[in-house]
Amino acid sequence: MSHAPLPEQEHPVGDAPPGEPAQQRPPQQEPPALQSQGRRALRRFLHHKVAMTALAVFVLITVAAFLADWIAPYAYDELDLQNVSQPPTFEDSHFFGTDKVGRDYFSRVLHGTRTSVQVALLVAVLSTVIGTVVGAVAGFYGGLVDNILMRVVDFIMTLPFLAIVLVFAAFLGGGSPIRIAFILGLVMWTTIARIVRGQCLALREAEYVQAGRVLGAGDLRLIFRHMVPNTMGPIIVNATLVVAQAILLESTMSYLGFGIDPPTPALGKLISDGQGSMLTQWWLVFMPGLTIVILSLSVNFVGDGLRDALDPSSGGGKRRKRRKSS
Numbered sequence: 001m002s003h004a005p006l007p008e009q010e011h012p013v014g015d016a017p018p019g020e021p022a023q024q025r026p027p028q029q030e031p032p033a034l035q036s037q038g039r040r041a042l043r044r045f046l047h048h049k050v051a052m053t054a055l056a057v058f059v060l061i062t063v064a065a066f067l068a069d070w071i072a073p074y075a076y077d078e079l080d081l082q083n084v085s086q087p088p089t090f091e092d093s094h095f096f097g098t099d100k101v102g103r104d105y106f107s108r109v110l111h112g113t114r115t116s117v118q119v120a121l122l123v124a125v126l127s128t129v130i131g132t133v134v135g136a137v138a139g140f141y142g143g144l145v146d147n148i149l150m151r152v153v154d155f156i157m158t159l160p161f162l163a164i165v166l167v168f169a170a171f172l173g174g175g176s177p178i179r180i181a182f183i184l185g186l187v188m189w190t191t192i193a194r195i196v197r198g199q200c201l202a203l204r205e206a207e208y209v210q211a212g213r214v215l216g217a218g219d220l221r222l223i224f225r226h227m228v229p230n231t232m233g234p235i236i237v238n239a240t241l242v243v244a245q246a247i248l249l250e251s252t253m254s255y256l257g258f259g260i261d262p263p264t265p266a267l268g269k270l271i272s273d274g275q276g277s278m279l280t281q282w283w284l285v286f287m288p289g290l291t292i293v294i295l296s297l298s299v300n301f302v303g304d305g306l307r308d309a310l311d312p313s314s315g316g317g318k319r320r321k322r323r324k325s326s
Helices: 037-046 049-066 105-141 143-158 161-172 177-185 190-203 207-214 219-256 267-277 283-310 315-325
Strands: none
Touching: 037 049, 037 283, 049 105, 049 283, 105 143, 105 177, 105 190, 105 219, 105 267, 105 283, 143 190, 161 177, 161 219, 177 219, 190 219, 207 219, 219 267, 219 283, 267 283
16 A cells, blocks of 8 residues: 655754754844944944953042042051151052151052042033033023023133132132032033034934924923933033043142142142152152043043944044954
């Protein structure tokens, strides 16, 4: 009795016929078009070697500074009269040496770094919030509101920046990091305001904003739920650069005597106290000065990496693309 031949079974793509070793199906990757813009920007930033190295350096210094109470071998005001004006050494745990009264300079620089980073981060948050609100409101409404707010911005930007900061510090008083951050934040929001205003002038004519108007969305919802999130790239980059500027400005204010009040250490104040004996006790100026330079450079490199990652059409992205193609 003859039987009809069984139909051959179709094997799915990627499966091997019986008796042959199965071939592993390559993992399916998400199409680039479906990847979110944030994930693509994060991937570009993670491949930016200079920015990642700078970020690691900044995070390491920041963490050490905020843990200064546990990491520092001495209290920042502890005296060691047997080791006065000692140069940097690893024998007595005075890694950065001691000052004129025997205080451990590594501990003082570590606490001064914490002060500078605290002020810089507070200034970045305060100035970013003020500038984003002012720029978004000006760009959304335009017309008279835009003209008034931008004239205020132009007036502040024409003033001598350092002189205004010192005047505010003289009238409001220095002292705590919060007060210094408040003074700097009041005058450092103008750049981000102009950036956000320019972005919002273009976004207010976008289709999704017009659709929101038709659906009855309020102005605040359109501004802060639809327009501001689409300007986060420039906002993040500018906030990063503000951190570097705030570190330098706080150090300048402390150097001139308008910053953090003693006995709390500040990097600028340490340089000011040690400049009189700079030729014989070089570490009193070199150590805090080098810390300021490393902090500022690392933050600037991180800002450059963020700008290239968030805006591939910028100069850095084009240069890397040309090097890769060559």
